[in-house]
Amino acid sequence: MLFKKSAFITTLSTLAILCCAGSAHAITFKMTTGIASPDGKTDQGAWSEFSGLSDFKTVDFNNGQLPTSGFAKYSLVGNGSSSVRADMWAPVGPNGEKNTSKYLAIFEGQNAVIELDDYLNYFAINWGAAHSGNIYSFYNGDTLVKSFSTADIDQAGGFAIYSPLHPGNNEAGAKLVNTQYYQGNGYVHFYSESSNDIFNKIVISQVGGGGFETDNHSFHKGTGRFTGFDPKSVPEPSTALGIMAVGGIFLWKRKNQKAAQYRQ
Structure with a gap:
């Protein structure tokens, strides 16, 4: 079980990194x-x-x-x-x-x-x-x-x-x-x-x-990407996916903490 939990967290973390990382442009x-x-x-x-x-x-x-x-x-x-x-x-x-x-x-x-x-x-x-x-x-x-x-x-x-x-x-x-x-x-x-x-x-x-x-x-x-055409209030799809993936880790942790409390 510990191995499965660790693998799940690692997968979500990797997804977040991959989604947020920029590719060659x-x-x-x-x-x-x-x-x-x-x-x-x-x-x-x-x-x-x-x-x-x-x-x-x-x-x-x-x-x-x-x-x-x-x-x-x-x-x-x-x-x-x-x-x-x-x-x-x-x-x-x-x-x-x-x-x-x-x-x-x-x-x-x-x-x-x-x-x-x-x-x-x-x-x-x-x-x-x-x-x-x-x-x-x-x-x-x-x-x-x-x-x-x-x-x-x-x-x-x-x-x-x-x-x-x-x-x-x-x-x-x-x-x-x-x-x-x-x-x-x-x-x-x-x-x-x-x-x-x-x-x-x-x-x-x-x-x-x-x-x-x-x-x-x-x-x-400028010495980085030009952001003038970026939406001002909506994150880019890659950023949004990364945020969702990271958020999923915390939601998973919180859910399991509550379950542990009920078992006590």
């Missing part, structure tokens, strides 16, 4: 429409839903320049026509509004490299008009953590908005609406699921024809 992403700019303007593209919080920083490119100092240092590497500009291809706002502000456009042959002064666990962008060959690569030093392409967005359910302001062709990142293909737009949040996939360098590149248009880059420093 990688950077993932979430697609939203984003929100209007903090000052309420609707012609500035989409902004992160976290942009009003003090520990999130945003680069909006509205001064027409790439930041070359501060927490995020941008540079254009290679030969090409990548630049900060304003034209019809700027990513649209959260309700599909035309973006008249300046944005960053990357073309084949010249990547945008963002060197960070600390580790991040979150980076997000207003992405659109989407083309095949749009690629984000996240690095820890010179080690690639993970890359994402337009096709990855398609496979996960697609963009939040397919804008008539951005007519296109049948390619990754586009959707047929009636008889016309429209290119995808949305606010895409990339974030770390563990301390193993934090990053301190980002490379934005375009492979093949077309361009890679982004605006309103949002940053959050």
Whole structure:
């Protein structure tokens, strides 16, 4: 009997540990429409839903320049026509509004490299008009953590908005609406699921024809998993199972203590 009790407790304890222990993760992403700019303007593209919080920083490119100092240092590497500009291809706002502000456009042959002064666990962008060959690569030093392409967005359910302001062709990142293909737009949040996939360098590149248009880059420093999308009042399933398993041990002990009292 003593052996059975011990084995039962050990099994429950092991279950609790396994349920609560994190497995290996990688950077993932979430697609939203984003929100209007903090000052309420609707012609500035989409902004992160976290942009009003003090520990999130945003680069909006509205001064027409790439930041070359501060927490995020941008540079254009290679030969090409990548630049900060304003034209019809700027990513649209959260309700599909035309973006008249300046944005960053990357073309084949010249990547945008963002060197960070600390580790991040979150980076997000207003992405659109989407083309095949749009690629984000996240690095820890010179080690690639993970890359994402337009096709990855398609496979996960697609963009939040397919804008008539951005007519296109049948390619990754586009959707047929009636008889016309429209290119995808949305606010895409990339974030770390563990301390193993934090990053301190980002490379934005375009492979093949077309361009890679982004605006309103949002940053959050962190050396562990990003918790911004966690439910605030409900524990994660793994945590809940762990709590139940540990709770079961105490309930079992209490029940047996009462039974022992009745036998006395």
